[in-house]
Amino acid sequence: MSAKETPVTATSSPADRPPLPLLDLARLDGGAADRALFLSELRAAIRRFGAFYVTGHGVDAAFLDAIFDLSRGFFTLPERDKLSIEMVNSPHFRGYTRAGWERTRGRADWREQLDIGSEREALPWGPGAPPWVRLQGPNQWPDALPDLRPAVLRLQDELTGVSRRLLSAVATALHLPEDAFAPILTDRPTQLIKLIRYPGHDAVEAEDGEGQGVGPHKDSGLLTLVLQHRQSGLQVETDGGWADVPPLPGTFVVNAGELLELATNGYFRAAVHRVVTPPAGVDRLSTAFFLGAGLDVRVPVLPLPDDLAAEARGPEQDPLNPLFASVGENTLKSRLRSHPDVAQRHYADLVGAPA
Numbered sequence: 001m002s003a004k005e006t007p008v009t010a011t012s013s014p015a016d017r018p019p020l021p022l023l024d025l026a027r028l029d030g031g032a033a034d035r036a037l038f039l040s041e042l043r044a045a046i047r048r049f050g051a052f053y054v055t056g057h058g059v060d061a062a063f064l065d066a067i068f069d070l071s072r073g074f075f076t077l078p079e080r081d082k083l084s085i086e087m088v089n090s091p092h093f094r095g096y097t098r099a100g101w102e103r104t105r106g107r108a109d110w111r112e113q114l115d116i117g118s119e120r121e122a123l124p125w126g127p128g129a130p131p132w133v134r135l136q137g138p139n140q141w142p143d144a145l146p147d148l149r150p151a152v153l154r155l156q157d158e159l160t161g162v163s164r165r166l167l168s169a170v171a172t173a174l175h176l177p178e179d180a181f182a183p184i185l186t187d188r189p190t191q192l193i194k195l196i197r198y199p200g201h202d203a204v205e206a207e208d209g210e211g212q213g214v215g216p217h218k219d220s221g222l223l224t225l226v227l228q229h230r231q232s233g234l235q236v237e238t239d240g241g242w243a244d245v246p247p248l249p250g251t252f253v254v255n256a257g258e259l260l261e262l263a264t265n266g267y268f269r270a271a272v273h274r275v276v277t278p279p280a281g282v283d284r285l286s287t288a289f290f291l292g293a294g295l296d297v298r299v300p301v302l303p304l305p306d307d308l309a310a311e312a313r314g315p316e317q318d319p320l321n322p323l324f325a326s327v328g329e330n331t332l333k334s335r336l337r338s339h340p341d342v343a344q345r346h347y348a349d350l351v352g353a354p355a
C-alpha cells in the first residue's frame with residue numbers, strides 16, 4: 001500500500017467533531033459512574049480504532065510548547081551539527097536521521113528526526129547474548145543545544161507516567177487487575193522519544209515524485225503518544241478508509257501498538273497509521289513517545305474474561321510484519337527494518353554485510 005495507490009478518503013466527520021474518540025483522562029478520578037463510563041469508552045475506542053485522542057493528561061501546555069521550540073531549534077541547526085550525532089554512529093539506534101534515510105514498507109520516509117531512548121548504560125554484549133541487548137545504551141545529544149537533554153528527559157518521564165496510567169485503565173477496562181501490565185512493563189520498560197520534522201512537498205526528492213511522510217505501519221510497543229504541532233498529516237486506517245487525525249490543542253493521539261495486540265490475543269488491534277507529506281511551502285513538527293516493555297520479557301496472552309476472549313481474533317498474521325512475543329526481538333525487528341544503514345553497520349551478523 002502506498003500514498004499513491006490508496007485514495008486519501010478521510011472518513012467524513014462534522015468539523016466540530018474529531019474523527020477519533022476524545023477521552024478525558026481526568027474522568028478516571030471522577031465519580032464511580034463517570035469512571036465506569038470512561039472505561040467502557042476507552043475499551044470501545046481501542047477495539048474499534050486502535051487509537052483515540054486523550055485530554056486531561058496533566059502535562060503542562062507551556063512545557064509542551066517549549067518542547068516544540070527546542071525541536072524547531074534542533075532542526076534549524078547547521079547540518080554538520082545534526083550529522084555529528086547521526087544514528088548510524090549508534091548500535092542503539094539513537095540519534096539523528098536525515099529525511100529519506102528511514103524506510104517503511106520498503107519506501108523512503110520524508111522526515112528528519114532525532115531518536116532518544118531510555119538513558120541507560122549499554123548492556124554487556126558478547127557470544128551467546130541475544131542480539132537485542134544492543135538496543136540499550138547511551139543517547140547522542142547535540143552539543144549546540146544543551147537545553148534539549150533535560151527537557152526531553154523530563155518529557156520522557158512525564159509521558160511514561162501518563163502511559164502507565166492509561167495502561168492501568170486499559171487493564172481495568174478489560175476486567176483485569178489494574179496492575180496486569182506491570183510484569184510486562186517491568187521497572188525498565190523501553191522508552192523512545194522521536195522529535196520529528198516532515199518537510200513540505202516541494203522539498204521531497206522521492207524516486208516516484210510522490211513520497212510519504214511515514215508509510216503505513218503499526219508501532220511495535222504497547223502504547224504511543226503523539227504530540228502534534230500545528231500542521232495536520234497523521235492518518236489512521238479505519239473501516240471507512242484513511243481518517244485524518246488533525247492536531248487538537250491540549251491533546252495527544254494515543255495509538256495501540258503491537259505488544260497490546262499480542263497481549264490481548266487480537267481483542268485489540270494495533271492502529272495502522274501513516275503521515276502524508278505536508279503541502280509545498282510548509283513543514284510539520286511532531287513528537288512521538290513510544291512505551292514498550294522490558295526487553296527481556298516474553299509477552300503473555302492476558303487472561304481475558306470469557307465474553308471478551310470470545311471476541312479476540314488472534315494477532316494479525318502479516319507475512320510482511322511478523323509479530324514476536326519476545327519484546328527484544330519485536331523491537332529489534334522494527335528498528336532493523338526502518339534503519340538499514342544502522343543495520344548494515346552494526347548488525348551485519350543478522351542482516352548481512354552491504355553488497
Ligand SMILES: O=C(O)CCC(=O)C(=O)O
Binds near residue numbers: 194196274275288
Ligand atoms: O508524526 C506523527 O504524527 C506520527 C509518527 C509515527 O507514526 C511514528 O513515528 O511511528
Ligand SMILES: [Fe+2]
Binds near residue numbers: 217218219224273
Ligand atoms: Fe507510528
